[in-house]
Amino acid sequence: MPSWAPDAGRLAVxxxxxxxxxxxxxxxxxxxxxxxxxxxxxxxxxxxxxKSTTLRMLCGILxxxxxxxxxxGIDLRRHPxxxxxxxxxxxxxxxxxDDLTVEENLTFYARVYMVPRAxxxxxxxxxxxxxxxxxxxxxxxxxxxxxxxxxLALTCALVHGPEMVFLDEPTAGVDPVSRRTFWALVRRLAxxxxxxxxxxxxxxxxxxxxxxxxxxxxxLIAHGPPARIKAEAFARPVxxxxxxxxxxxxEALAEWDAVEEVVRAGARVRVIGARQDLDAAALTAYLxxxxxxxxxxxxxxxxxxxxxxSFVDRERKARVREQLQALGAPPA
Amino acid sequence: MGSRLHGIIAKxxxxxxxxxxxxxxxxxxxxxxxxxxGWAINTDxxxxxxxxxxxxxxxxxxxxxxxxxxxxxxxxxxxxxxQREMTRMIDDGTAKVGVVIPPDYARQLARxxxxxxxxxxxxxxxxxxxxxxxxxxxxxxxxxxxxxxxSGGTVVRDEAPPLDFRVRAWYNPDLVSAIFIVxxxxxxxxxxxxxxxxxxxxxxxxxxxxxEALVVSPIRRWELLLGKIIPNLLVAYGQMTMALLVAHFVxxxxxxxxxxxxxxxxxxxxxxTLGIGIFVSAASRTVPQAMQLSFMTFLPSIYxxxxxxxxxxMPRGAQYLAAVIPLTxxxxxxxxxxxxxxxxEYLWPHVLPLLVFGAVVxxxxxxxxxxxxx
Numbered sequence: 122m123p124s125w126a127p128d129a130g131r132l133a134v135x136x137x138x139x140x141x142x143x144x145x146x147x148x149x150x151x152x153x154x155x156x157x158x159x160x161x162x163x164x165x166x167x168x169x170x171x172k173s174t175t176l177r178m179l180c181g182i183l184x185x186x187x188x189x190x191x192x193x194g195i196d197l198r199r200h201p202x203x204x205x206x207x208x209x210x211x212x213x214x215x216x217x218x219d220d221l222t223v224e225e226n227l228t229f230y231a232r233v234y235m236v237p238r239a240x241x242x243x244x245x246x247x248x249x250x251x252x253x254x255x256x257x258x259x260x261x262x263x264x265x266x267x268x269x270x271x272x273l274a275l276t277c278a279l280v281h282g283p284e285m286v287f288l289d290e291p292t293a294g295v296d297p298v299s300r301r302t303f304w305a306l307v308r309r310l311a312x313x314x315x316x317x318x319x320x321x322x323x324x325x326x327x328x329x330x331x332x333x334x335x336x337x338x339x340x341l342i343a344h345g346p347p348a349r350i351k352a353e354a355f356a357r358p359v360x361x362x363x364x365x366x367x368x369x370x371x372e373a374l375a376e377w378d379a380v381e382e383v384v385r386a387g388a389r390v391r392v393i394g395a396r397q398d399l400d401a402a403a404l405t406a407y408l409x410x411x412x413x414x415x416x417x418x419x420x421x422x423x424x425x426x427x428x429x430x431s432f433v434d435r436e437r438k439a440r441v442r443e444q445l446q447a448l449g450a451p452p453a
Numbered sequence: 454m455g456s457r458l459h460g461i462i463a464k465x466x467x468x469x470x471x472x473x474x475x476x477x478x479x480x481x482x483x484x485x486x487x488x489x490x491g492w493a494i495n496t497d498x499x500x501x502x503x504x505x506x507x508x509x510x511x512x513x514x515x516x517x518x519x520x521x522x523x524x525x526x527x528x529x530x531x532x533x534x535x536q537r538e539m540t541r542m543i544d545d546g547t548a549k550v551g552v553v554i555p556p557d558y559a560r561q562l563a564r565x566x567x568x569x570x571x572x573x574x575x576x577x578x579x580x581x582x583x584x585x586x587x588x589x590x591x592x593x594x595x596x597x598x599x600x601x602x603x604s605g606g607t608v609v610r611d612e613a614p615p616l617d618f619r620v621r622a623w624y625n626p627d628l629v630s631a632i633f634i635v636x637x638x639x640x641x642x643x644x645x646x647x648x649x650x651x652x653x654x655x656x657x658x659x660x661x662x663x664x665e666a667l668v669v670s671p672i673r674r675w676e677l678l679l680g681k682i683i684p685n686l687l688v689a690y691g692q693m694t695m696a697l698l699v700a701h702f703v704x705x706x707x708x709x710x711x712x713x714x715x716x717x718x719x720x721x722x723x724x725x726t727l728g729i730g731i732f733v734s735a736a737s738r739t740v741p742q743a744m745q746l747s748f749m750t751f752l753p754s755i756y757x758x759x760x761x762x763x764x765x766x767m768p769r770g771a772q773y774l775a776a777v778i779p780l781t782x783x784x785x786x787x788x789x790x791x792x793x794x795x796x797x798e799y800l801w802p803h804v805l806p807l808l809v810f811g812a813v814v815x816x817x818x819x820x821x822x823x824x825x826x827x
Contacts, residue, residue: 180669182668182669202671205669205670205671206670206671210666210669210670212662212665212666214661214662214665215662216661216662216663216665216666217663218464218468218661218663219661220467220468220471220472221464221467221468221471225464225467228460229460229463229464230666230670231460232456232457232459232460232463233456233457233460233461233667233670233671233672234670234671235456235457235671238456277666
C-alpha cells in the first residue's frame with residue numbers, strides 16, 4: 122500500500138519517487154510528478170532525459186523499478202491493464218495503417234479499445250467532425266497529407282473517450298500551419314476537460330500549455346506555468362546578432378562578464394546575458410570597442426532550449442545544447 | 454476480448470484484400486508451380502535430340518535404333534560419320550545424347566558381347582538421368598530379345614522386339630512430376646506462408662510504428678498473436694486447397710487418404726513453422742530482413758527434408774539435421790496420406806516429432822515475442 126493517498130479527484134497523474142533502472146542506468150530518478158485534471162501539461166527534455174521512459178511507465182507498459190504512480194486514480198503497479206484502457210496515446214509516428222481508410226482506422230482502434238458496438242457509429246461520426254475529416258472517410262490514410270494524418274492519429278487516440286491522453290511529440294515533422302491547427306484542437310480538448318500530457322520542442326507550443334515540466338537526467342528540474350517559469354527562471358535577456366566573422370564575435374563576447382553564454386549557429390550568434398541590463402546597444406558598443414563587426418544585433422525571445430539550459434548546471438550546458446540541437450529544435 | 458480479437462482479424466483481412474498483388478500471388482503461385490512441374494518439365498525429358506554414329510550398317514543396328522526411336526525418349530535427328538562430328542554436336546548443344554554403334558556390332562552381338570556407347574550431356578541432370586535410365590532399360594530388353602533368339606534353336610525374325618518398358622513404368626513420366634511435386638509443393642507453400650508471411654505481418658507493424666500503438670492499447674499479447682495467426686492459417690489452408698484441387702482435377706493426382714486427417718496434421722506442422730515465423734519477426738527490424746531471414750530457414754528445409762534428394766543418400770551429419778527439420782516429417786505425412794492413402798496408425802511416428810517441435814519452438818517464440826514488446 123502506498124503511504125500517500127493520491128488526490129484522484131483533483132490530480133490526473135501523481136507519482137512519488139517513480140524510478141526506472143535499466144541495469145546500471147538510472148533512466149528515471151525518483152520523479153515526483155503531478156498533473157491536474159483537465160490541464161494541458163507540457164513535458165520537456167532532451168533525448169535520454171527520461172521523458173519517454175516516464176511516458177511509458179505512465180501508460181502502463183513499463184513497470185517502475187521503484188516508487189508509485191497513479192493515473193486517473195488507478196495504481197500503475199497493480200492495474201497497468203486498466204490504465205491502458207483508460208488513457209489515449211499518440212506517438213510522433215502517428216501509428217496509422219496506411220492501407221486502411223480513415224474510417225477503417227477509426228473502427229479498428231474503436232474495436233481495440235472496446236468502444237461498445239451500440240454507440241460506435243455515432244462516436245465515429247463525432248471523431249470525424251472533431252478531426253475535420255468528414256468527407257474523407259473512404260480515403261486511404263496513406264494518401265492523406267501530414268496535417269490530416271496527424272488529426273486522424275489524434276482522433277484514433279480519442280475514439281474511446283479517454284479522460285487523459287499522452288501525446289508524444291505529435292507535431293514533429295508537420296508543417297507550421299497544421300501545427301497551429303493541431304494545437305488549437307488540443308487546446309480546445311483541454312478546455313473541454315480532457316487532461317493532456319504532451320511533449321514538444323517548440324517554444325511557441327510550450328507557451329500554450331497550462332504547466333511545463335522540465336526533465337533532465339531522470340529528474341524534474343523545474344515546473345510551473347510558462348509565464349512563471351520564464352519570469353523566475355529566465356530573468357535574463359537573450360540577444361541575437363549576425364556577423365561576417367561569427368567565430369571572432371563569439372570569442373570576444375565569451376570574455377565579457379556581462380554575458381552568461383554564447384552559442385554559435387551558422388552566421389548568427391546567440392547571446393544570453395548574465396545581467397538584466399544587457400541590451401542590443403550595449404552589445405554593439407562592446408563589439409565595436411573590440412574591433413569586431415556586426416551586421417545587426419537584436420533582442421529575441423528565449424527558446425525552450427534557452428529555458429532548459431538555464432536550469433542545468435553550468436558545466437553541463439554545452440552538452441545539453443548539443444543534445445537539444447541534435448533533436449532538430451530550431452535555434453530561434 | 455471478443456471485440457479486440459475481432460478488430461485485429463477484420464483489419465488483417467481488409468489489408469489482405471487491399472493488397473491484390475500479394476493475394477493473387479499467394480493463391481496462384483501453387484497453381485503456376487503445378488503447371489510448371491506438371492507439364493513443362495516432363496515434356497522436356499521426352500524426345501531428347503540424339504545424334505547417331507552408325508558404323509556397322511547391319512540389320513541388328515537398325516533394329517536397335519528403331520527401338521530407341523520407338524521409346525519416344527530419343528529423337529534420332531542426326532546421323533554423323535565421325536566421332537569428331539558427334540562431339541561437336543554435343544558440345545554445342547544441338548544434341549543431348551550420342552549413340553555410337555561399332556563397325557562390328559552384328560558380329561559382337563552374335564558372340565553376345567555387343568558394345569554400344571551412349572554419350573549423355575550430363576550438364577542437364579534431369580535429361581541425363583532419364584536418358585541413362587532409358588538406355589539401360591533398352592539395352593536390357595535388347596539383350597533378352599537376342600538371348601531368346603539364339604537359345605531357342607530356331608531362327609525367329611523378330612519384327613517387333615519385345616521391348617520391356619516395365620523398367621520405365623516405375624517412373625511413369627506423364628504423372629511423375631505432378632505426383633512427385635504435390636507433397637513438396639504443399640509443404641513449401643505452408644512454410645512460406647507461416648514463416649515469411651507471418652513474420653512480415655508482424656515486422657511491418659513494427660516498421661510503421663503501429664505495433665507501438667498496439668502495445669499501449671489494452672490489447673493482450675495473445676489476442677494480437679492470435680489475430681495474426683488465424684488469418685495466416687486461413688490463407689495457408691486456402692493455398693493448400695488450391696494446390697490439391699488443381700493437382701487432382703488437372704493432373705489426375707490421386708488423393709488416396711483422408712483429407713480431414715491431412716488438414717488436421719497440417720495444423721500440427723504449422724504450429725511449429727508459425728513459431729519459426731514469430732522468431733523471425735522478433736529477430737528482424739525491417740521487412741527485407743524478415744524476408745532474408747525466412748529464406749535462410751527455407752534453404753535447409755528444401756535441401757535436407759528429402760524434398761529434392763532422398764535422405765538415405767545424405768551424409769550422416771546431414772541426416773541428423775534432417776531429423777530436426779519439421780518439413781522432413783511433414784513430407785512423409787503428406788506423401789503417406791495423398792499418395793499411399795495410409796492412416797494415423799502408420800503416421801504417428803512422424804506426427805510426434807512435429808508435436809515436440811511445435812511445443813518447443815512455438816512456446817519459446819511467444820515468450821520471445823512478449824519480451825520484445827516490453
